[in-house]
Amino acid sequence: MDKILVTGGAGFIGSHVVDLLIEQEKEVIVVDNMSTGSYKNLNKDAKLEETDITDNLGLNEVFNKHKDINGVVHLAAQSKVGPSVENPGTDANINIQGTINLLELCRKNNINSFVYASSAAVYGHAEQLPITENAETNPLSPYGVSKLAGEEYVKAYGRLYGMDVFALRFANVFGPRQSPHTEAGVISIFIEQLLRGEVPAIYGDGEQTRDFIFVRDVAAAVVLCLKHINEHSQQPIYNVSTGTETSINFLLKDLCNALNENFNPEYKEERPGDIKKSYLDNRKIMAKLRWAPEVSLSTGLLSTIKFYQG
Ligand SMILES: NC(=O)c1ccc[n+]([C@@H]2O[C@H](COP(=O)([O-])OP(=O)(O)OC[C@H]3O[C@@H](n4cnc5c(N)ncnc54)[C@H](O)[C@@H]3O)[C@@H](O)[C@H]2O)c1
Incomplete structure (x- = not known):
């Protein structure tokens, strides 16, 4: 897989994913509206398309311009709990509609590989620790709800169109x-x-x-998913944690x-x-993808x- 589109690639986690992909000699297109991202974070070898994921026309242009994208890593999001409580509609528009826009463009452009950033926020208060991927999902905020809804769309596109999809539930990322x-x-x-x-x-x-998981380990998990496409599409949900x-x-x-x-x-x-x-x-991702926090x-x-x- 040689050309990857990364949404949110100027953000905290996204910029580390982009760095790792470029280290592995991939061509990287970044879609970011720079709302919380920074030009300083952005790898100089990545191509920035400054577009909002809720702007379908703008996104369409990006996909038309880069015809040979092999995979999408979707990290762009409204990623805070507080603003999601204050403006649940805005949160849903970015996190749910934005995810649908990207999935639709992947489908139309025959891009078969999609890695989605989800969150431990989908679990809410857990009955049992450590929390496994099979635990009930009871998000406590609109942010948790929108992340979970995004996961469901990602899974549905996997089932409907045979897309190879992953939804990674990140713990508390730092770095x-x-x-x-x-x-x-x-x-x-x-x-x-x-x-x-x-x-x-x-x-x-x-x-x-x-x-608390170090950002470089999270980036490694994301990049690993792009290599395991075709193998685990029946099991797209993975915790990424220590x-x-x-x-x-x-x-x-x-x-x-x-x-x-x-x-x-x-x-x-x-x-x-x-x-x-x-x-x-984190035993599932360790066993199935042979990933481990380092x-x-x-x-x-x-x-x-x-x-x-x-
Ligand atoms: N940081 C964590 O601990 C953590 C934990 C769980 C899940 N996540 C998820 O990981 C992803 C990345 O989070 P982060 O911590 O790097 O956040 P971040 O805010 O640093 O990065 C998000 C990036 O997306 C961009 N963006 C936001 N809205 C956009 C839009 N409408 N169109 C285009 N670009 C847009 C921002 O400019 C930024 O560059 C998010 O999906 C988040 O929900 C993060």
């Missing part, structure tokens, strides 16, 4: 280029606060857990150690609706700190 202005990026938020000499705030007792839980207290302590700072957070009232414990079972939390933290110091 260089993550914006500290997003609610998901607790690690980048802590690092920025510590570097500015501010006291980091922890909501609740800090014993809530998350599954399979381990880390408490916010432990995380901050690790960061403080790395930065030689005192561990002295300000504890604030727990936020309503915050999930207490969450980590995702970067430990502390190595990933050091690389992220270096990025913010730079």
